[in-house]
Amino acid sequence: MDALDREILGVLRTDARISYRDLGVRVGLSANAAADRVRRMVRDGVIAGFTAIVDPAAESGTGLVVFIDLTLRLGVTNDAFEEAVVGLPGIEEAVHITGAYDYLVRARVANPAELDALLRTIKRETGAERTSTRIALRSATRGRHT
CATH class of the missing domain: 3.30.70.920 (Lrp/AsnC effector binding domain/regulation of amino acid metabolism (RAM) domain)
Structure with a gap:
């Protein structure tokens, strides 16, 4: 995991529903590159899941x-x-x-x-x-x- 992965995790902690396009814009990657990194972190167990916080x-x-x-x-x-x-x-x-x-x-x-x-x-x-x-x-x- 590198600094870019940590930045992606920070964005996902704030908004796990962000599109890959918007995530890529926020961290300076293409949508495909952002998606690949997220998928790799899910596969490697860094991201254990996505949660909805319900009022x-x-x-x-x-x-x-x-x-x-x-x-x-x-x-x-x-x-x-x-x-x-x-x-x-x-x-x-x-x-x-x-x-x-x-x-x-x-x-x-x-x-x-x-x-x-x-x-x-x-x-x-x-x-x-x-x-x-x-x-x-x-x-x-x-x-x-x-």
Whole structure:
């Protein structure tokens, strides 16, 4: 990966939907050359995927975004936990982290009762021993506040 690849990644982080033509203009390449570099970075695993960031209010108009810090029970492997948790309804992301907790899980639930049910399921079915939950009050993304 060279400086031009890093520049392309910077543009894609801001606008992953940019056309190859516009990407090429931004970094000084032809559309074909920009596309080739992006495809190579996808093939090499540098770019793991493209994501749509959805405004929670626009998606359903209701619901809570929650962040669940959790530690795993002794003997539960990361692979087993990840496989179990990502299949649960409402789970949007599970991130292996450093610090006092093993994972940070982002989820969406309709109401506090659904959150309670989700936490019970996580503890029962994924090997989580301890959880600490925070509810998002609002979010800000690049160029936008909600």
